[in-house]
Amino acid sequence: MASSIWIQGHSRSGKTNRACQEFARWIRAGNFGLPEANDLPVGINNPDQPDDFERSIDPAIDPAPYEQGNRSSRSRLNNRINDRQLASQSVLTLSVNAKQRQKLNDRLTQIGNGQYPVTAETPLSFFRREVELYWPLLINLLGKVKNVGKIKAQFPIVLRVENEQELASEFWEEVLDQGTIAMPGVGRERLVRRMLDLFLLAANSGKSLDSFAGLGDRGIESLEGDQPPAMVWQEISKALTAWRHHCWQNGLLTYGIITDLYRYHLLPHAEYRARLAQRFRYVIADDVDEFPAIACDLCKFLLDHGAKGVFTFNPNGSARLGLGADPAYWLELEQEAETIETLEHSQSSSIAEVALAPILDLVIDPNVYPDMGGDFSNYSNLGTDFRDFRNLNDCTIAIETTSRAALLRQCADIVAEAINTAIETERVKPNEIAIIAPGLDNIAEYALREILSKKNIPFMPLNPQKPIVNNPQVRSLLTLLTLVYPNLGRLVNRDQVAEMLVVLSQVFNRSFGGGVNNNTELDNFGQENLAQDQFSQNSPAVALAAIGSTGQADRQTQPESAPTARSPITRLQSTQTTIDPVRAGILADHCFVPHPDQPRLLESKNYSQWNRLGNQVSYAYEQIRAWIEAQSSQLTPLLLLDRAIQKFFIPTNPSYDQLSTLQELIETAQYYWQIGYRLNWPEAEIITRFINLIRQGTITSNPYTPNMPDDSVIFASIYQYRMARGSHKIQFWLDLGSSLWQTSRAAFMYGAPLFRHDWDGQPWTIQREQEIDQRRLHDALQDLLHRTTDRLVFCYSELGTNGQLQVGSLSGLIDLATPIDQSVYAPPELETNAQNDQ
Structure with missing residues (x-):
């Protein structure tokens, strides 16, 4: 097996930095198709000058090498540079997920000043x-x-x-x-x-x-x-x-x-193996403890055929242990590695240095520390372990309440106070605080978001995945499909029609907002929507990209001969919604005709007391009804969705979340129609299946966020936080008494232990499962502790959301921390209460 380097260490110990240094050494050594050092001009990655590999070779930045020779020599140098860029793609980098892949790729690109592109993949993306x-x-x-x-x-x-x-x-x-x-x-x-x-x-x-x-x-x-x-x-x-x-x-x-x-x-095919060995001569695999065994087989093949490898391993990692990761199988590479490096110290200080030992001891044996009644004056007489106990008390804070509702309220107050309190002459920023929970629930997310938002503190879940059907705009588009295409009448009811009228009519709000110019926009909107040949044929991506210039785009699409006469409608006062829910319900009850084949909307005058609707509501309703009737059932559903988004949603200037949800709907529709055509489904069946699929709530929107916002408090589950590979000054451990800290199955597939290479073939009993839970908890605690540097806040409520008493394995930690009323983070009302109690 060719030379390989095995780098192991705990979280934040610099394993990835060490792998990047090895990549830089490969550049300095003249690899990736570089000519010999003696043939290189001064300043271009000469191995005799260790720092020169970071210099740019762009002639606009460093023209000296190009001025030293004639045109032919410059041409040869350009060819060598191109060969070097092509050869550098023989470096295969593997990361655990897409975000970590992008981060690693950016770091390697920065090291090579953009001159050494590598093949960056995740194991699954590479196989695909x-x-x-x-x-x-x-x-x-x-x-x-x-x-x-x-x-x-x-x-x-x-x-x-x-x-x-x-x-x-x-x-x-x-x-x-x-x-x-x-x-x-x-x-x-x-x-x-x-x-x-x-x-x-x-x-x-x-x-x-x-x-x-x-x-x-x-x-x-x-x-x-x-x-x-x-x-x-x-x-x-x-x-x-x-x-x-x-x-x-x-x-x-x-x-x-x-x-x-x-x-x-x-992989077993001879032709493919020959080409694979030629394509990749180097491999960098970061956090291999999270990788499946098949990725290890790939790396073993490359190493056996002369490739150089660098592998980083965290003995306490393996957050994906129940999702296909096989760290024991990867340890075989450690035995065959030429160099084994162990990184002991973190790049930055963490409270793991003082908190790790006592926390793990208490998790193993809750009786390891007797009840000291909060008096630590004589801790030195109790042995060395109790010195760690005292240090743990200095760096941790306890929030203890009876109900979970009070816990969430107090937790949010402490977050706000921590941001507004100076600690060691430095203020804590929102992006330096993380709230970590063993399991996420909508109650906690909503409560924390509402409380912190009122205090002007940004708050964001780490990996938000909300069903797109929760968005009223998406539900309105699905209802719109049932009114245009036949044989879909059983998928729509009056309530859905009423909601559609409210949502689609919001585009008229700006038109009724007052002013003479707005009336022209309103009249042109009706003319545009009734003119079939004026619909945009742009792709969904173009439609969604137009969000930044909606106002200008609307004015440009107006015909030059638009009427300028004033309308009585402009004299109406603006309202929050053009068609309010009450009038939408009236219209749905009296103007919607259910039918299994072709449901339709009638004119507003079919309501005997139509005058109670008002001109504003009647006009908006008639414009929506006319637009629906103008659509043909022969129109492709994807194009109909695109037109509806452009006409009803883009002019309202939707938020980023709304825009990402609409984009997910369009992408899902495009993808689903490909499957339907491949399996020869009829068009009506594809539409029916698509509507049912969206309404089931299985499709979620995942907005692309390459970097975390710089000013947001993070809310994440244990698994999400560990996979994000971040660090914060202050961590809040929510629901400390919950049993989910030890027994959570959120990141666990049925039968996962039976497919690991370290399985001994014996029956998988409950006792063995408990041992795995204990090991997983230890790894999670060590990982979290190495990712916080300032304070650790334990949040405990005696009763959970269901009203049951919380007695999880971490409940005893609440007694090892400083009470919040004695902490510098205590809000003023808590300090006042504490003084009154004294």
Whole structure:
């Protein structure tokens, strides 16, 4: 095996920096296709000048090397630079997720001044790219597999998780009805999800589906039922094999199928192996304790064929241990590494130096520290361990309440006070505070957001994922589809129509806001919407990108011959909504005609007391109704959604969150129609499935945020915070008494321990599961403690949201911290109460 460096250390110990230094050394050594050092002009990455690798070789910045020779020498130098840039892409960098990949890529780009681009990937993105790139080769290989048959030569489509769940449930419907696959107490949807997760775990571990038959009764949960456990596992293997062949034949790829194709068909292929060894001569894998075993097989292959490697490993990491990570398998590379480096000290001070030992001791044995009644004057007489106890008391704060509602209120007050209080002559900024919870819930997020927003403190969840159906604009667009396309009448009701009228009429607010000029805009809006040939044909991306110049765009689209006569409507007073919910309900009750095939809207005058609506409401309603009637059912639904967004939402200047939600809706629609066309679904069936899918709430909007806002308090779960790889001055540990700190299954797939390479083949008992929970808690606590530098705030309420007493394994920590009324962070009202008590 070629030379490799194994770098290990705890969080924030500088492992990634050390890997970047090795990359810089490769540049200085003249690798990546560089000419010999003697042939280089002075100042261009000469290895005899250690700091010169950071200098730019752009002739506009450093023209000296280009002035030393004639035109031919400059041409040869340019060719060498181009060769060097091309050769530097032989460096394969692997990161745990997309954000960490971008961060690592930016750091390497900065080191090489943009002259050494590398191939930056996550393990899954690399497998996906390779499978798509070599898909023609895979078609020939898969056609030779038994019981598969001929595969069509069509470009593959990668299924999202929600689409995978939907299609797999339909494909296995007959098998599930027969009851040959059953797990006691597990519903159908959950069973399908478990089976798909088992497929992914098997692919990540490099195990075939045939190995399922050997699991027998050694699962996490017993499979007692009508069938013996061994037979159930065998049936699961057959069902997954049939599902895999079905996806092959239709050109559909899932995460599990992608990894399975790469491991068993692409990586063993001789031609691919030869090309792979030529393409990548260097590999940098950051945080390999989070990677699956299949990524280790890839790195082993590259090292065996002469590549140089740098691997970073955190012994207390493995946040993805239940999601396919296999740190024990990666330790095999440590035994074969040429150099092993251990980083002991953090790049910046953290409270782990004083808080780690006593916290872990108390988690192991809650009776390790006796009740001292808050008197630490004689702690030195109790041994060395109690010195750590006293140090822990100095750097931690305790917030203790009876109810969780009071805890959230007090936690937000302390956050505000911490930001407004000077500590060691420096103020704490909002982005230096993180609130970490074992499990996120809407109550905590809403309460903290509302309280902090009223105090003008920005607050943001770390990885917000809200169902797009929660957005009224999305629901209105779905209702709009049912009024344009036939045979969708059963998917709409009066309440949905009323909501659509309220939301779509908001575009008229600015037109009724007063002023003569606005009246011209209003009249032109009606004319534009009634003119079919004036609809924009722009793509959804262009429509959404127009948000920054909506006002100018609207004025430019007005015809030059627009009427200028004043209208009585402009004399109306502006209101918050053009069609308010009450009048929208009246219109829906009297002007909406339900029908299973073609529901429609009638004129507002069909309401006998139409004069009670008012001119403003009647006009807006008629404009919406006329726009709907002007649409043709022959129009592509994607184009209809695009036109509706441009006409009703873009002029209202939506916020970033609203814009990202609309973008997610358009992208989901485009993606879903591709699947429908691939599977030969009728157009009406695609629309029906799409509406039902969105309304189920499985589609979430994930706005792209390459960097965290600089002025926001972060709210995250333990898993989200650990994967973000950040650090803060102050951490708030919310719900300290919750049992979710130890037993949370948010980052755990069913059967995950059975597919790790360190599994000994013995039945997975409850006792072994508890041991894993304890180890996972220890790793999480160490990771969190190394990521805070100033204070740690324990937030504990005696009662949880459900009213039950909270007695989790971390409850005892509340007694080791300084009470909040004795802390510099205490709000004025708490200080006053404390003085009154004295």
